Amino acid sequence: MEKGIIFDIKEFTVHDGDGIRTTVFLKGCPLRCLWCHNPEGLRTERQLMITRNGCLSCGKCLLPCSHPECQGLGRCLHACPRGLVKAVGEEVDATELASRLAEQAEFFESGVTVSGGEPTMQPAFLLELLDGLGSVDTAIETCGYTAPDIFRRAAEKVQMLYLDIKHMDSAVHQKLTGVPNEPIQRNLEMLMRGNIPYTVRVPLIPGLNDNAENLSRLAEKLSGSRLPPKVEFLPYNPFTEAKYQMAQMPFSLSHIDGNQYHPVIPEEPYRRYGVCWRIL
């Protein structure tokens, strides 16, 4: 009966696996990627999300209230006439959540993907959730920054694993995400040696990690994979900043205009090393 913290359940996610899917987002992540488009998934604690668009500036949410669920947030969650003030971070029971998701998956003949945040940050919850989903087609999307044992156990329970690779150079990785990349690379190597279907995902951030050298190094690395390697590139999301405003968190990449971004993939090394790729 493991408890975990989630910040969203999104139905009909188009890019998170085969067929119709629902994605569960676990709260908390060891990385602090500058471009993270789920800033509300970084910390494990419950936090406020305030939609600014439509705010009447009436101040009602600032008035003190006695609702237990509002304590410590600095706002009342029930006072907004437009319903714009919300808290994210719900504690759920893994078995109960699994049964709810499995029921829906049976109804729609669909699958479930566990993402985040970083799902392996709550390993016991994650494993129990995956176990509870039984025969449902499952996938996880992970940054790979976790102990090899946890990574392996989670990977063995799913039909597809999406591993995010942010940068091949550990020093740059440290600068962009706050952590070195060796643990991630070790887990990638484990996948490359094994039989678990996986796809590498690379967020493409203009000027930060989308240079030909970095992307070519990834292709070269994947050339040693036992299963045919696949890479999906995710161009920078131009709407990222909006969520930082909602979460009242600073965003350091405001200067990047994602609307005009047309990434260039160095096709030759990908061809040479037999790595399939596509841009989502």
Added chain:
Amino acid sequence: MTERIQNLLSLIRSGKHHIYRHKISYRPVEELARCNMPDEERSAERLREVLEAQEPIILPGQRILFLRTAENLPDIFTETEWEKIYKSNFIHEHSRVCNICPNYEKTIRRGLLAEKERCAQAKNGASPSEIRWLNCVEKSIDAILNFAERYRQKALELGMAEEAAILKRVPAYGASTFREALQFFRILHFTLWCEGEYQNTLGRFDQYMFPYLEKDLAAGRLNEEEAFELLEEFFLTFNLDNDLYPGIQQGDNGQSLMLGGVIPGSGGKDGFNLLSDMCLQASGELLVIDPKINLRVSSRTPLSVYEKGTRLTKAGLGFPQYSNDDVVIEGLVKKGYRREDAENYTVAACWEFIIPEYGMEIPNIGAVNFPELINRTISEHLEESRSYEEFYHFFTEALNHNCAEINDNIQSIYMVPAPFMSLLMADCIENRRDISFGNRYNNFGYHGVGISSAVDSLAVVKKCIFTEKSLTKQQALSIVRGDADSALLARLRYEEPKFGDGDAWVNDIAVTLCHDFAKATENLRNIRGGCVRAGTGSAMFYLWYAEHVGSMLSGHCKGEAFSANYAPELFVRNKGPLSVISSLTAPDFTEVANGGPLTMEFHSSVFRDEDGTEKVARLVYQFIRHGGLQLQLNSVNRKTLLEAQRDPDSYRNLIVRIWGWSAYFVELDREFQDHVIARQEFQV
């Protein structure tokens, strides 16, 4: 798209062909009144006048002819005569035959001379009044033949020998090729509008037209590319004059075309064919609002057909609208339709199910205002109710009363006779009876407006008032009266359960409500002996009724628009499309099968790649598999819509789905535009 079609499309979009239109001064209607001309004779005479006033115009590149040049249609009755008619009759909309589906194909196959002979034969043993009516049909046929001959002469003048040769054969004789059949269809459909009928639907076009195409392809007379070009031009003919057709907004003209579905009497065999596929492709390539594409599917339809449909959804027209054969056919059979007729169903102007050639249904004759019934029950009976069950009982009494009342108000219905339309409907000639008096099926349909608002309000009554006791009856009354504090309304609006969130107990309320709606109409018989069909559509009432309903326990604010048709409330942000589908497929739609789709909007990025298209196709399949009735999917981009409001000139061709039809966004009134923008948009 060929250059010729591209040029025609540009010409139609520019509206340059409107220069050929003229306002016509017809013979004053008083003259008809003075000589006491019978109604059916007036219809035939007016049709003759209209066709005579038409000028044969052939646009550059046109191969399928007939263009409306007479802008206006003449009156049938004087104002005094109308007053008299209104006094003693129920008048539905414009008093004309509308929203039905003729059998074009029989006439296309036979030719008008043979149809005239059919009329002549029907005169054997007929009464003088019947003979008079049959003469009117013949007069209409003659008027068409004369007009077609004038077009033929015009074609000859312009050196268009091929077109002239086609007009020598059709409409006088039966069509023998695909092209002749399309030309013949255009003439028949054109004439219906001239006679004054409206919402003239097209029916199962791919079923009745396919044999012509198949024969031409087999004989090598046409190849698929040539056939596709002809089809695209044919589709464009529905956009030549559609700004002249009556409707609530431009685009609401009922030119609905049905594709696919069970072949009647085949034991369930699906009729999706090459022509069905071509129609989907033509619509997606032309990107015009007519014809409106509908697709019949079932749990046995292959995923590939759903994928073809989804590719059209991606084009952003709001087409196709899906109807579920598994549910509709059983629903119609339950209402007394013969199975072979039920299997041949099509849709009326928007989504109501009608039977081609045999149906003189009026599927939109009334509309139950569910939000108003709920609020009235709260005002009048909440205080005395000791339980939710007691409260709900009062509500069903109000519902039963309302349904009976609508029926009682239709004591005598009058429609202007339509001799020419009658020619295209089954048995009218043989029975010597105008279609305006009815046919095999004379059933009426009631829309069910604001079902989600009603379900959400009932959920609050059940949970907050009677179970949790977190809302007092006095607070509930204050909301309905409009003097509740805004925080209370906001709490109900954003924090209480909503229909569409997949909660079983809320779904159960909807299941019961739909069942009770069906029961409320079950024993009603209309003035023509037909039954009454309950449905989940709203038509324009989602806006019209909103003006008169106060705030609701669902958190709905006074004056706010309801959701169009059958969808969660506009302000509700549900858990997602899966929850919406699992909730909204819960009722037994074989009981409420008048029609009325679930409408869902997806952000255009969902369709960006083939993955998204395949997944949407799977989602539609799941909707059908779980007994959903009808589904409209829109690919929208709110940002684009807002830009179009700011800069309409740059978005003249932007098309959106309204309630059962699609329209050019910038041509809609602001309230309709705002409603589209406010709808829940599911993103990737």
